[in-house]
Amino acid sequence: MRAMVYRGPYKIRVEEKDVPRIEHSNDAIVRVTTAAICGSDLHLYHGLMPDTRVGSTFGHEFVGVVHEIGPSVRSLSVGDRVMVPFNIYCGTCFFCARGLYSNCHNVNPNATAVGGIYGYSHTTGGYDGAQAEYVRVPFADVGPAIVPDWMDEEDAVLCTDALATGYFGAQLADITEGDVVVVFGAGPVGLFAARSAWLMGAGRVIVVDHLDERLEMARTFAYAETVNFTQHKDVVVEMKRMTGWLGADRVIDAVGAEADGNLLQHVTSAKLKLQGGSPIALNWAIDSARKGGTVSVMGAYGPIFSAVKFGDAMNKGLTLRMNQAPVKRQWPRLFEHMRSGYLKPNDIVTHRIPLEHIAEGYHIFSAKLDGCIKPLVVPDAS
Amino acid sequence: MPYTADKPPLPETPEQLRARIPGWGADLDPADRPSYPREVQGLETGAHWDLPEQQEERQPRERSIEHARLTPAFGTSVPLKGLSGVVRSYAYRRFSEGRAAHWLLLIAADRVDAVESHLTSFTTRRPDNPVTETGVLAEASHHPVRSRAGRVDPRHQVLDPVIVVGPWVLAAVVVYRSVRAMVRRART
Numbered sequence A: 001m002r003a004m005v006y007r008g009p010y011k012i013r014v015e016e017k018d019v020p021r022i023e024h025s026n027d028a029i030v031r032v033t034t035a036a037i038c039g040s041d042l043h044l045y046h047g048l049m050p051d052t053r054v055g056s057t058f059g060h061e062f063v064g065v066v067h068e069i070g071p072s073v074r075s076l077s078v079g080d081r082v083m084v085p086f087n088i089y090c091g092t093c094f095f096c097a098r099g100l101y102s103n104c105h106n107v108n109p110n111a112t113a114v115g116g117i118y119g120y121s122h123t124t125g126g127y128d129g130a131q132a133e134y135v136r137v138p139f140a141d142v143g144p145a146i147v148p149d150w151m152d153e154e155d156a157v158l159c160t161d162a163l164a165t166g167y168f169g170a171q172l173a174d175i176t177e178g179d180v181v182v183v184f185g186a187g188p189v190g191l192f193a194a195r196s197a198w199l200m201g202a203g204r205v206i207v208v209d210h211l212d213e214r215l216e217m218a219r220t221f222a223y224a225e226t227v228n229f230t231q232h233k234d235v236v237v238e239m240k241r242m243t244g245w246l247g248a249d250r251v252i253d254a255v256g257a258e259a260d261g262n263l264l265q266h267v268t269s270a271k272l273k274l275q276g277g278s279p280i281a282l283n284w285a286i287d288s289a290r291k292g293g294t295v296s297v298m299g300a301y302g303p304i305f306s307a308v309k310f311g312d313a314m315n316k317g318l319t320l321r322m323n324q325a326p327v328k329r330q331w332p333r334l335f336e337h338m339r340s341g342y343l344k345p346n347d348i349v350t351h352r353i354p355l356e357h358i359a360e361g362y363h364i365f366s367a368k369l370d371g372c373i374k375p376l377v378v379p380d381a382s
Numbered sequence B: 001m002p003y004t005a006d007k008p009p010l011p012e013t014p015e016q017l018r019a020r021i022p023g024w025g026a027d028l029d030p031a032d033r034p035s036y037p038r039e040v041q042g043l044e045t046g047a048h049w050d051l052p053e054q055q056e057e058r059q060p061r062e063r064s065i066e067h068a069r070l071t072p073a074f075g076t077s078v079p080l081k082g083l084s085g086v087v088r089s090y091a092y093r094r095f096s097e098g099r100a101a102h103w104l105l106l107i108a109a110d111r112v113d114a115v116e117s118h119l120t121s122f123t124t125r126r127p128d129n130p131v132t133e134t135g136v137l138a139e140a141s142h143h144p145v146r147s148r149a150g151r152v153d154p155r156h157q158v159l160d161p162v163i164v165v166g167p168w169v170l171a172a173v174v175v176y177r178s179v180r181a182m183v184r185r186a187r188t
């Protein structure tokens, strides 16, 4: 089969690989029909995530058709059209039994501090991902769901991560009616978080980024006020000014490890890999929140230390909430919202890239060229 | 205003927001949101086991020493190999996830892996090609200048080619020098 393969930082190519095989009785092999590139993939692409091995295939957002099933699989049959959450999880360990699907203890031998994720380095379990023609799906009775008839293929792909994550991030922010919500980052996760904040009754939503086309999308798709941080000497002061000098009730970090805006922080982390991630946006979030407020962290950081301003968080009495999103828990309600016409996820898709051109796709998305917001990947076989 | 008890007034009333934004307030009740409370027992997951069956360990599989056992399922993407494999294996065996050394060794092994893989690629019919593999050829057709206007990241994007091409230039210099030295030695 054809598959995207990592060749070292900033380098990928498409190679011929063996079709994955059933390794566990509850595995399925899925033929991928649409996949996506995520902001999280950029952390791998830039070489920030420890134990990202040359030869591995990325991709954790995908929809496909069941191609083969293991002997213990009951809920799927060959030919079913499935959407698969980015989390790999067993359904019964201590954590899964409590609904913490993104924190499963039974799928990642390489680390206890993170669950299993498709195509996301050995630090999340060493599974190959879905930017390929076929992918192995462990615990096929637990993760995947049959794509409802009424759902569009591209909307389904966005449900497997970005939409579910943004929606989850807004929930972790503890939004109550009339709250002022600030979202750092107008990528897919930030846009969906901003849009979700309204569902939870936000009174104002402000989105911060430096990419004009994304801020434009924040205004039109997410109905938000926007701030371009390059146009302010100090974005924290601007946040205070905009919120009557109190700070925002709820702040969401939808940026993560490669945050820009402070050359030293960015270069020491994203380029020199001396920090687990550049905490610029997280620190802005902490400083922009009002005392007693909540910061919800959706941005991903590596396992090495980062220079986070915990003193401010403590002195301000902030609540910090965070996790990888337990995707499938969000689905029933998200599906209702989509059917009610409240959410149309693929409005943010800007690029559709054939698998054979995925190296260009990564470059365009990574360098944010051509107004790229969300790129999908289409394997040629489908 | 921040110095009194009042919350600053909002620009729009709930009625105005409901009229303007599809679905405003659909999830108003925090207790009725899918991730509330964070931990819930008894959700239907589809699993029909208490402890999942163990996946076969076809070759020795490295694991965190914070795990008591090899997990029932695991990825088989790229097994350990070469010098990077030695470093990775040591990082897993010797240091817990709590130790910086664990992660710094893994990051170092990633760099070693890239070098080893580039070198071995030259012995295959498909050597690494930094031009096609970095996707930079897409620049020409995707508005390289206009796309970068008014942004903060072009300042350090100039470092990207250095990170990518730097090691290749360095390697070329080393190879050139050693070949030249060898040729000179052979002549004398």
Ligand SMILES: NC(=O)c1ccc[n+]([C@@H]2O[C@H](COP(=O)([O-])OP(=O)(O)OC[C@H]3O[C@@H](n4cnc5c(N)ncnc54)[C@H](O)[C@@H]3O)[C@@H](O)[C@H]2O)c1
Pocket (backbone or CB within 6 Å): A038, A039, A040, A041, A042, A043, A161, A162, A165, A184, A185, A186, A187, A188, A189, A190, A208, A209, A210, A211, A214, A229, A254, A255, A256, A257, A258, A259, A260, A261, A280, A281, A297, A298, A299, A300, A301, A323, A324, A325, A373
């Ligand atoms: N928690 C989860 O389950 C989960 C799931 C998916 C993605 N993520 C993480 O969420 C983050 C965002 O993902 P994405 O797909 O939207 O990525 P993305 O790269 O498309 O978006 C990030 C955005 O942040 C902007 N940005 C950079 N520095 C900033 C700053 N200092 N202030 C404000 N904005 C800044 C960038 O311009 C960009 O628009 C990533 O870190 C990703 O790893 C987490």
Ligand SMILES: [Zn+2]
Pocket (backbone or CB within 6 Å): A038, A039, A040, A041, A060, A061, A086, A161, A162
């Ligand atoms: Zn993702």
Ligand SMILES: [Zn+2]
Pocket (backbone or CB within 6 Å): A089, A090, A091, A092, A093, A094, A095, A096, A097, A103, A104, A105, A106
């Ligand atoms: Zn589990």
